[in-house]
Amino acid sequence: MREAVTLNDVAREAGVSPSTVSRVINGTARVNARKREAVLKAIERLNYRPNLMAKGLAQGRSLTVGVVTQEISSPYYGEMLKGVEQALEQTPYHPIFASGHWRADQEEAALKVLVDRQVDALIVMDGSVPEERLLELSQQMPVVVVGREIAGLNCLSIDNFQGAHQAIRHLIELGHRRIAHIAGPKSHPDAVERLKGYKAALAEAGLPYDPSLVVEGDYLEPSGLLAVEALLARGALFTAIFAANDQMAYGASVALYRRGIRIPHDVSLVGFDDLPSSNYFSPPLTSVRQPGQEMGWEAARWVLAMLKGQSYTPRPLSTRLVVRESTGFLRSPGSRLMHQTS
Amino acid sequence: MREAVTLNDVAREAGVSPSTVSRVINGTARVNARKREAVLKAIERLNYRPNLMAKGLAQGRSLTVGVVTQEISSPYYGEMLKGVEQALEQTPYHPIFASGHWRADQEEAALKVLVDRQVDALIVMDGSVPEERLLELSQQMPVVVVGREIAGLNCLSIDNFQGAHQAIRHLIELGHRRIAHIAGPKSHPDAVERLKGYKAALAEAGLPYDPSLVVEGDYLEPSGLLAVEALLARGALFTAIFAANDQMAYGASVALYRRGIRIPHDVSLVGFDDLPSSNYFSPPLTSVRQPGQEMGWEAARWVLAMLKGQSYTPRPLSTRLVVRESTGFLRSPGSRLMHQTS
C-alpha cells in the first residue's frame, strides 16, 4: 500500500510553501503566474490528490450531505436518492445515506451515524423522528425534510390529498361507484392525506363512504395482496381499487390475478407514486405520479443553497394522474365481480 | 449553530489528560477505574460525540467503504446495496455510494470521488472499469469485485451460464421448442454468459440455434419492449421468451400485452435476477434468482475481513430457478402465436 503524496510533497517539489500550494488549489488568493505553473506541474507530476478528510478537519466541514431514508432498496426512495445524487454531482458535496428501516429507533440511529460523520447538512425523507429532534438538528446545520410538513423547518412535499382526489375522480368519471381503497399505514401523514382525498372525492360525487371498502396496508407489496384477499373474503363489492402506493397496487394485482379477476376488464386499479416499473407493469398501471427524482433534486438544491447562506424557493411539486391501461370504463352495473361476490 | 464539544473539553471536565480520554474511548490501554468513571461521566454530562473526521485523519483511515454501482435507483443494485448496508450496520464502517451510470468515464469519476474521500476499501459492482485500474487500486486498499471475474482480484459472482441454462431447461421441459432470447448488452460479461447458457441448453436438447430469435437489449425495461416488437415485426416464431434480466422481461410483457398475447397462455416468459417485484408481477414472473442482497452482504464481509487482515471464504452464491406463473406447458404445436405470425 503506497504512501500517499501530500500537499507538502507538492510544495517541496514545486519549491514553494504549502500555503502557496493550498492557494493555487483553492484559488483563495492570487499567486504569481510562474509559481502557479510550477505548482500545477508538480501536482501533475506527483499525481497529487488532496486528502478530503484533512481538508474537512481544517475547514470544519466534511463536504457531505446526510440523507435519511427508510429503505435504500425501495424503488420509491431509489428515485429520490437518484435526484439527490444528481443535484450533488457537479458540486463538491457528496451524499451519504443511512436507512431507518421504517423504525423510529433505527431512524434515530441513522441520524446519529450521519451527525457523527460530520455531515454538513441533512435531508430527511418521511419517517417518524420526533419533530423536536429535527428542530434541534436544524439549529446545528441546514435541514430539509421531504414528505412531512413541520412548522419551522424547510419542508418539501406534494399534495397527497389532491393526488388521491384526482385518482378517485378519474375512477368516478369512468363510471365506477364502488371503489375500494388500500390505505397506507395510519402513522404516515401522507397515507392519512390520501385517505382523506379518497373520502372527499367520494363525498363530492355524492357517493357514500363505506368503511368496509377500506383496508390498511403497510406500503409493501404483500400487504396489497392481503388487502384484496381480505376485501374478497368479506364479500365486499367493488369495481375499482385505489391503492395508496404502487407497491401495494402490485400486490393487489396478484391477488386479483389469482382469482381470475381481470384488470381492467373486471376491476380497475390505480396506484400512487408512479414508480418507474409501473409503466411496464401489465397492464401498465394508472397511477398518481409523484416526482420522486425531482423531489430529491429539489431537496438537495435547497440544502446547497442553505449551505451557501442563500435563500431558495423550491419549484412547486405537483402530482399528476398518469392514465395507463389498468383503468377502464365500468363494464356494466352488474359486472362480473359484483355478481361473483354478491 | 452550537460549538461542538471536543475530547479536550471532556478531558478538562474529567480532570485528566486528553490521552486518557482517548484511551477510555478506544480501550487502547488500561486506565485506572476511578479515572475511567470520571471520563465516562464527563462524556455523558457534556454529551460528547467524537469527531470521526479528526479520528480518521489521525488514524489514517476513514472507516468508510466505497461502493461503486451503475445506478443507485436500479432495483437490482438496490438489493445489493441493502446487503452491503446490512453487513456494515454493526461495524464502525459505513458505506458510501457512487454511481457509474453505465458509462466507463463516469465510473472512473465515481472511483475518484471515493478514493479522494479516503475510503478504506472498495466494492465494485459490475461495470467496465479497466482491469488494470482495479488491480492498481487493489495495491492501495482492499477491493472486492462483484459480478466480474478478474484474475488477481477477489471476485464474487454467480454462474450466469448455469442460471440461463436452468431457465432454458425449464422451458424445454414444458415442451417449448422455439425459445426467443432478449440478451443483455454484449459489453457485459454476465450477458455474454447468459447467452452462452441459452445456446448450450438448446444444443443439449438437440434444438437448433436460431439467431433470428435473439435480440440484444440494454437491461432496461424499454429495450425489452422493443425487443419483442422487433421479434414480432420480423415474423419470428416462438412460444417462449427468456429475457436476460427481469427488467427487460417486464418490458417484454408489456409488448405482448399490447398485442393481446397472453402470458403464459400464448407465450411463456422467464426473467433473470428475480427482483423483489417479480413476485408481484402479473402473472408472477418465473425468474432465475440471483441473491442480490446476499451478494452485497458477502462482498461487505469480505472487505471487512481484508481490512482486519483476515482471510475470508465467501459462501458459494448460486442461482436458483424460481418457477412462478409466467411459464406454462406448451399449449399445442400450433399455438396461437405460431399461427398468428406465420
Place this chain on the structure above:
DNA sequence: GACCCTCTTGACAGCGCTTTCAAAATGTGC
C-alpha cells in the same frame, strides 16, 4: 533616495484526534 502602498509569499498555529515516549505512580521482594 526616502516614503508609502499594494501585492505576493512563507511561517506558524490550529482543526480534533491518536500515539509515541518518558515521567510519575504503584507494586514487589528482600
Place this chain on the structure above:
DNA sequence: GCACATTTTGAAAGCGCTGTCAAGAGGGTC
C-alpha cells in the same frame, strides 16, 4: 525502607490541510 520492575499517566508531536499574520518584494510619488 530500599532498589527495582511494572503500570498508569500526561506532554508533545503529528495526521494533511487551511487561514491568519507579518515580512518581503515591487512600484509609484515627491
